[in-house]
Every structure is written in structure tokens, then in C-alpha cells.
Amino acid sequence: EADIYQTPRYLVIGTGKKITLECSQTMGHDKMYWYQQDPGMELHLIHYSYGVNSTEKGDLSSESTVSRIRTEHFPLTLESARPSHTSQYLCASSEWRSSTDTQYFGPGTRLTVL
């Protein structure tokens, strides 16, 4: 399995709280991604990064924000959590210099907002 980590694995919080989901990888990958996975299991790209100081919005609009200050770290922040943010969040990374640019996934964070 790839060396990509997410914390916390599970989080239950109240509405209005600010939260940060952590994602880190030790593979030196340039590209990192955040996906939101709904109960129907579909994956939606919400943010991605090509490298340090690069962040882009994905295909699904999200109220979350991301930062990429270090290559290995790509945290996702929700300033004010709402029940509609309840979902599973998956982080992934890839090395674009490889021919296939294969994405490797973290274990995910299951977020529940009450």
C-alpha cells in the first residue's frame, strides 16, 4: 500500500465548527487531490494541487478550502461545518513524471456533522 495518511479517520462534530482534515504523503509526489465520496459511493474531485503553492478547484463545488505549503502536506479546511458536509473525504497523490500518473489513495476521513 502507498504511504499516504489521513487524520482523523472518523470525526463527529457540531454545526458551525471549524475543522481541518489532514493529509500527508511520504512519496514525494507533486500532485495531490481531495475527493468527496457520497453514500452512493460516487467519487467527486473537489480540490487538487500540482505542487507547492498550487491549488485548484475540482469538478464539484465545495465550501472547503485547501493549502499546499509543503510538498508532503495537503490539508482541507471547513470554516463552518454543516450537516450537508457529512461525507467521506479521500485524499490521493500522484507523480506526474511517471508515464501513468497513477493516483494512490489515503484511508479516508469519515465526517459527520450534527
Place this chain on the structure above:
Amino acid sequence: AQTVTQSQPEMSVQEAETVTLSCTYDTSESDYYLFWYKQPPSRQMILVIRQEAYKQQNATENRFSVNFQKAAKSFSLKISDSQLGDAAMYFCAYRSPGTASKLTFGTGTRLQVTL
């Protein structure tokens, strides 16, 4: 835009039998990459197998193999000698070449393995 279609929301296979999961995609490009990912219940999504479109030979990884039909835009996954640990959601994914490209996922197929 590329689309990936997995027409089988659920499949079931008996232990030790063979099962094939279907995936079709739509693209106008000639060079691209295809992937199958496995996501067991409450566990990490892992790469099962990948295929470069320019390679005619079908990729294989132990009990997992693909049937890549480029003209038909089909990329099915065959699991031989199914095991209980194969039970999971399986996602087919497509990626164009280029550093700016992203993965396009199908909606997934849930595979059950029975005794």
C-alpha cells in the same frame, strides 16, 4: 468530456469462481490510461490494475486481468478464483495524458463473494 460507465451496480460470485466486471468509456483521444481500483468496506482504495491504451497486450496482475477492447472502448476486469477478500466496490477510471489531466471515475460496481 470523457465519461466512464459501469453498468453493473452489483455483482455476485461464488468463491473460487470467475467474475467479469464491465466498464465502457467515451473519448476522442487515442492515447490514455485506464485503471481499476478496489475499495473494501471501510478500507482504503487501492489500485488493482492499470492499462496504457497504446499497449495492445492486456494487463494482468495475479488473479486479476483485463480485457481491453480499444475500438469498442471497453475495459472489463476479470477476477479468477474469487476469494472472500475480493468483496469490495470496484471503480473503473480513465485518464488522458498530460500533466493537467485528472481521473474520471465510473459509479462503481459492488462485488459480493459468497461461499
